[in-house]
Amino acid sequence: MDIKSAEFVISNSDVAKCPQRPIPEYAFIGRSNVGKSSLINMLTNRKSLAKTSGRPGKTQLINHFVINNNWYLVDLPGYGYAKVSKSSKKKFQKFITNYFEQRKQLAMAYVLVDVRHEPQPIDLEFMTYLGINEIPFGIIFTKADKLKPKAIERQVAHYCEVLLKTWEELPPYFITSSSKKIGQDEVLNFIDATNEE
Ligand code: GTP
Ligand code: MG
Secondary structure, eight states, X not given: OOOOOEEEEEEESOGGGSOOOOOOEEEEEEBTTSSHHHHHHHHHTOXXXXXXXXXXXXXXXXXXXXXXXXXXXXXXXOBOOTTSXXXXXXXXHHHHHHHHHHOTTEEEEEEEEETTSOOOHHHHHHHHHHHHTTOOEEEEEEOGGGSOHHHHHXXXXXXXXXXXXXXXXXXXXXXXXXXXXXXXXXXXXXXXXXXXO
């Protein structure tokens, strides 16, 4: 799929105020600093469409971007960031769960995980939550530039093994690097195919 246009639409913390066009949307979720905002920039060939930072906790709101004027990409705050206060964590959980449970346009969620890390309970729990809410999801392994191909293979195989302890089937998954532009076609083509369903 070619990206002909990619525009920021709106940020907010209230699912009711998200854009109302009935077009499919895809949301990126995962731990803070895993590379959600960077992935949006990589996929859309834009340097700073979504704001990124070396410090976790950069994205604080639900951010909508409209792509090719016919689908949305959504950048979300990360979970698992220990430095925010308990009350802001609670608020975060509420607006994010409201988003996932109420957003009618949501065609699929992508859970981003750092390819270098062991499967983390917080990510596996979030996948279970998506499953309970019947939200289709895929996994995007990020920062593939940080490992050699053999190590990536090993990490991904191990992740799949862990997933198969709870899931009957593996979700679609993708190996990406935003800094080396790995996985752009794979993710975009998958979204394209989902859009046509
Ligand atoms: P929050 O908004 O805080 O939840 O973080 P995020 O998941 O949006 O992460 P972000 O895209 O801001 O990236 C976090 C850090 O990881 C930045 O320093 C990025 O440059 C770096 N990063 C993101 N993707 C990659 C990648 O593919 N490879 C490498 N080496 N670094 C990456
Ligand atoms: Mg971000």
